Amino acid sequence: MTKAARKFSASWKASRKPKKQRKYRYNAPYHTKSTLLSAHLSRELRKKYKKRSLRLRKGDKVLVISGEFRKKEGKVESIITKNLKVQIEGIEKTKKDGTKARIPVDPSNLIIIELALDDKRRLEALERK
DSSP, X not given: OOHHHXXXXXXXXXXXXXXXXXXXXXXXXXXXXXXXXEEEXXXXXXXXXXXXXXEOOTTOEEEEOSSTTTTOEEEEEEEETTTTEEEEEEEEEEOTTSOEEEEEEOGGGEEEEEOOOOOHHHHHHHHHO
């Protein structure tokens, strides 16, 4: 693939074509990808902070709402910005040799139940609006 094909278009608005949507997400710079790593807040948190969604962060307690691990809860262990995925404590598969492997989950399949509020900037961002 040439450099021209991999370039990210900041002026790109929208496309109906899934191929172009995937290309946008794949080639997006890290500061844009971080905004794609947000998840909806639970009803209680939504009422409390008057926000619908927030960027995921290590330490947040989340609930999986769709997929193989539906209705499972856990804390966010790590965030893979490159792949736009999140690894959650307790969500893992056992491989044939007996070792356990963590499964990356898409943030769109998660709901934030409890926030990790150890950061001052995050508190300020919540209280801003």
